Amino acid sequence: MDLKQLRYFRTVAEEKQVTKAAKKLHMAQPPLSQQIKLMEEELNLKLFDRQGRKLELTKAGEILFEKAARLLTEFDETLIEVREISEGMRGKMHIGSTKSCFSYLSAALNLFKTQHPNITYQLREGDTYFLEECIKNREIELAIVRMPMHSDEFNVLKLPSEPYVLVAPESWNISSYDDAVEFEDLRDVPLMLLHRISGRGQFELIVDEFRDHGIEPNVTCECPDATMLLSLVASGVGATIVPESTLKAFALHHTKSYQLTGANIKAESAVIWQKERYLTKASQRLIKTLEDQFCYV
Amino acid sequence: MDLKQLRYFRTVAEEKQVTKAAKKLHMAQPPLSQQIKLMEEELNLKLFDRQGRKLELTKAGEILFEKAARLLTEFDETLIEVREISEGMRGKMHIGSTKSCFSYLSAALNLFKTQHPNITYQLREGDTYFLEECIKNREIELAIVRMPMHSDEFNVLKLPSEPYVLVAPESWNISSYDDAVEFEDLRDVPLMLLHRISGRGQFELIVDEFRDHGIEPNVTCECPDATMLLSLVASGVGATIVPESTLKAFALHHTKSYQLTGANIKAESAVIWQKERYLTKASQRLIKTLEDQFCYV
DNA sequence: ACATAACATACATAAAAAGTATGAAAGGAG
DNA sequence: CTCCTTTCATACTTTTTATGTATGTTATGT
Numbered sequence: 346m347d348l349k350q351l352r353y354f355r356t357v358a359e360e361k362q363v364t365k366a367a368k369k370l371h372m373a374q375p376p377l378s379q380q381i382k383l384m385e386e387e388l389n390l391k392l393f394d395r396q397g398r399k400l401e402l403t404k405a406g407e408i409l410f411e412k413a414a415r416l417l418t419e420f421d422e423t424l425i426e427v428r429e430i431s432e433g434m435r436g437k438m439h440i441g442s443t444k445s446c447f448s449y450l451s452a453a454l455n456l457f458k459t460q461h462p463n464i465t466y467q468l469r470e471g472d473t474y475f476l477e478e479c480i481k482n483r484e485i486e487l488a489i490v491r492m493p494m495h496s497d498e499f500n501v502l503k504l505p506s507e508p509y510v511l512v513a514p515e516s517w518n519i520s521s522y523d524d525a526v527e528f529e530d531l532r533d534v535p536l537m538l539l540h541r542i543s544g545r546g547q548f549e550l551i552v553d554e555f556r557d558h559g560i561e562p563n564v565t566c567e568c569p570d571a572t573m574l575l576s577l578v579a580s581g582v583g584a585t586i587v588p589e590s591t592l593k594a595f596a597l598h599h600t601k602s603y604q605l606t607g608a609n610i611k612a613e614s615a616v617i618w619q620k621e622r623y624l625t626k627a628s629q630r631l632i633k634t635l636e637d638q639f640c641y642v
Numbered sequence: 643m644d645l646k647q648l649r650y651f652r653t654v655a656e657e658k659q660v661t662k663a664a665k666k667l668h669m670a671q672p673p674l675s676q677q678i679k680l681m682e683e684e685l686n687l688k689l690f691d692r693q694g695r696k697l698e699l700t701k702a703g704e705i706l707f708e709k710a711a712r713l714l715t716e717f718d719e720t721l722i723e724v725r726e727i728s729e730g731m732r733g734k735m736h737i738g739s740t741k742s743c744f745s746y747l748s749a750a751l752n753l754f755k756t757q758h759p760n761i762t763y764q765l766r767e768g769d770t771y772f773l774e775e776c777i778k779n780r781e782i783e784l785a786i787v788r789m790p791m792h793s794d795e796f797n798v799l800k801l802p803s804e805p806y807v808l809v810a811p812e813s814w815n816i817s818s819y820d821d822a823v824e825f826e827d828l829r830d831v832p833l834m835l836l837h838r839i840s841g842r843g844q845f846e847l848i849v850d851e852f853r854d855h856g857i858e859p860n861v862t863c864e865c866p867d868a869t870m871l872l873s874l875v876a877s878g879v880g881a882t883i884v885p886e887s888t889l890k891a892f893a894l895h896h897t898k899s900y901q902l903t904g905a906n907i908k909a910e911s912a913v914i915w916q917k918e919r920y921l922t923k924a925s926q927r928l929i930k931t932l933e934d935q936f937c938y939v
Numbered sequence: 940a941c942a943t944a945a946c947a948t949a950c951a952t953a954a955a956a957a958g959t960a961t962g963a964a965a966g967g968a969g
Numbered sequence: 970c971t972c973c974t975t976t977c978a979t980a981c982t983t984t985t986t987a988t989g990t991a992t993g994t995t996a997t998g999t
Contacts, residue, residue: 347646348644348645349644362977364975373957373959374976374977375959375978376956376957390725391920394920396919398965404922405724405725405728408733412720420713423705423710423713424643426709427685427705430701430702431700431702436701436705623688623691660947670989671947672948672988673988676947677987692946693996694995694996695944695946695995695996695997696945
């Protein structure tokens, strides 16, 4: 038995008449009679008790009628849900972000949620290498990561580059200016730097920049998580250098930030997702949101 | 979309391959590919992400797959339930009985329940006239009633006739014998008799019998409910005359019963159900049980 | 690079559903 | 009670849909 027959049966049971039901279904009466008969033959039972020209449901028919309503609405609702998911209006998105890029994601989601109230999120956090692997494993669909990347099997939407800033404990006095430091000022400052668990990343860029300025940085701590670093700064353990937006997202009390005068490096970040793979409408829209928000300003 | 397509989809999603799925479904591969394509066109979305020759479910496809399992099993279970109801192996039976015939019903149900453990019951109680109306209104399918009946639109299975017995308070001394009375003994005894709310019934039969013996009965109470009468007897209010089986089902302490010597009337009861109407298998079986239990002994 | 395996397409065939015409039986009006 | 209308059922035809066969195309692995 298929759903068409079940719908037919429901209408006949509602109308208690084949003729009326046929009209309601925009079809001729004989095929409807026939389909009901076929159902009865398939089930090997009577669904209707034919009393002259009146049709009354049998016990079995009554039960089927009750269940049919439920089954059919559940079915219809499923189709609606599936369509909505496909339209990106519903469902759970799986997104990754490095901590240092998190402000982009939180800003984008903040905008996105008003336009897509039925979308929920599953977030992954980790360094660029880790998130690349997550995408390859299909654990997440897209991620916002720090450059440089390892693999080239991704579509890449570059977000605008931003300066690095130095963050030091409030109590420290490391510069003659109020809001800027020169590399020379940092010669002996204990530095704690972001460092990926595996692969080359910002760490190497920053260290190289120091060397270009003729200074060997005093790196006292390497850590993959920006918020941990900032917390260490707040405790007075050392200073750190992070992208400006990272600081904006996780600025802590008892810390103070400085621009890096004469710095040639910029922090680069990007939205990445796998090439040649079907991307949900929801993800396509989120990427569009990120692009509109950060790339055309 | 119909259920056949949903089953196809489920199989393909399980096998992650059209070819294997087609084999499992005992069909050729092209029609299966085509049906999946039709589903996608109808929903206007992709259910599978075609990666070369690999098929992977999209988000929408995943949701449909999850829901499909539920929908299909619910559907199959519904069909099973409907079939069982039609077979009389499941469902709720609507049965009526006069109180005075209740022992037949309780005995029959006691036997029936072991053979039909999934059947439940909805009971109605009242006088014969009332139960006839209940059947006509489709509130119950069958009833066990006292004769005589009013209408002839019923199929009637007569149960064996049984003698009436006199029930009196234990303390009374109304007979010279231990377990029998003659009509003569009852000349002044206060009698409480079953009397239908409407229509002629046993009451008239019993009164006529008294008159045939030249005695005008001293009727002090008319009541439609046998158990109320018996309770009144136990309290010492009066004596009553009820069918033997009624007494068996509701015998109370502090009462004593006597055979009616010289009585020509018998209590008649019957199972009735509506003519020309579809009767559930369960009811057919219960009638058979009653027949086997009481008519062939 | 070639063989193999898998999905897609094109076309033919078979099955199923819907339509048309018509018959039978029930219910209502005169 | 008879006739007319209504309604369901049946017989047959047409249309639509589903399936099967043959074959092409593309990716994967040897």
